[in-house]
Amino acid sequence: MSTPAPPISEPDPSALTCPGDRVGQCAGCQRKTHRYGSGGCPLCQWCMKPVMEHWGPAVRYVSTRA
Template sequence: MMSTPPPPISEPDPSALTCPGDRVGLCSGCQRKTHKYGSGGCPLCQWCMAPVQEKWGPGVGYTSTRG
């Protein structure tokens, strides 16, 4: 369980600050800027992903459908 509440939506996910700008997109859950595209990207920011991982386990992820 996360002890600190997520910052305002105007604050990007930390992953958006460390990835190339062309890989930044909006979180599918809260619309916060996050590392969405390319290698290491995820459709959800870390705050939206946390409850999903809690429910499904640490191995949850997504499968790329692009060859």
């Protein structure tokens, strides 16, 4: 069983470890997350988890940004 997501007022842990200019809002829940630059993702870790479950074992997430 997975841990429930914290309130949306709390940022994604990735937002706490990246520079402020790379922080943006999650496309799903509007939580602050590491969205821009190297390693960025448009979804926070809680919104990304159900998406990745539908991908299956043959698909991997790879950032296309340089």
